[in-house]
Amino acid sequence: MTDIAILVGTESGNAQMVADALQEVLEGMEHEVVLHEEPDLDEIDFANRDVVIVSCSTHGDGELPDNIIPLCEALQEQQPNLSHIRYGVVALGDQTYHQTFCQAGKDVDALLAGLGAVRIGERFEVDACTQPLPDEDAREWVKGWITQL
Numbered sequence: 001m002t003d004i005a006i007l008v009g010t011e012s013g014n015a016q017m018v019a020d021a022l023q024e025v026l027e028g029m030e031h032e033v034v035l036h037e038e039p040d041l042d043e044i045d046f047a048n049r050d051v052v053i054v055s056c057s058t059h060g061d062g063e064l065p066d067n068i069i070p071l072c073e074a075l076q077e078q079q080p081n082l083s084h085i086r087y088g089v090v091a092l093g094d095q096t097y098h099q100t101f102c103q104a105g106k107d108v109d110a111l112l113a114g115l116g117a118v119r120i121g122e123r124f125e126v127d128a129c130t131q132p133l134p135d136e137d138a139r140e141w142v143k144g145w146i147t148q149l
């Protein structure tokens with residue numbers, strides 16, 4: 001059994017829906033899951049955990065959803081050593097935004113990696129244009145992802 005924190009970055013609920021689906025699948029596999037809908041650095045308590053999944057959409061012109069900005073700013077300011085953390089990223093976006101497809105998910109990914117955390121597997125990028133059921137796709141993704149830990 002693994003203790004997993006899921007961090008959500010969402011504007012209109014799709015990344016939350018994905019996070020809920022991930023939680024359901026992982027708990028069904030007897031893992032312990034804590035969902036952070038308003039991710040806060042102190043509450044996440046990185047020092048005492050080792051597995052994290054980020055479910056994050058992109059808004060504006062390649063920007064982070066408002067609810068995850070405080071966490072990203074705190075990480076940038078405090079620069080904690082996250083080399084004990086293994087993480088996965090589900091990045092939600094829309095291919096019609098060519099230049100900034102899934103940019104926020106890519107940015108959170110780069111931020112965690114820059115602090116020493118190690119991504120497990122590839123970033124899972126969900127295109128709203130071609131993947132109308134992001135939660136169903138995410139369920140399949142996480143079943144494969146968890147085996148790579």
Ligand SMILES: Cc1cc2nc3c(=O)[nH]c(=O)nc-3n(C[C@H](O)[C@H](O)[C@H](O)COP(=O)(O)O)c2cc1C
Pocket residue numbers: 009010011012013014015016056057058059060061062063065092093094095097100101102103128
């Ligand atoms: C105003 C607006 C701006 C967006 N900008 C981008 C973008 O720059 N890049 C991208 O890949 N997707 C962009 N998207 C698509 C969203 O990321 C996508 O619809 C996603 O599923 C929304 O997830 P959420 O409901 O969790 O916020 C944008 C969507 C809206 C409504």
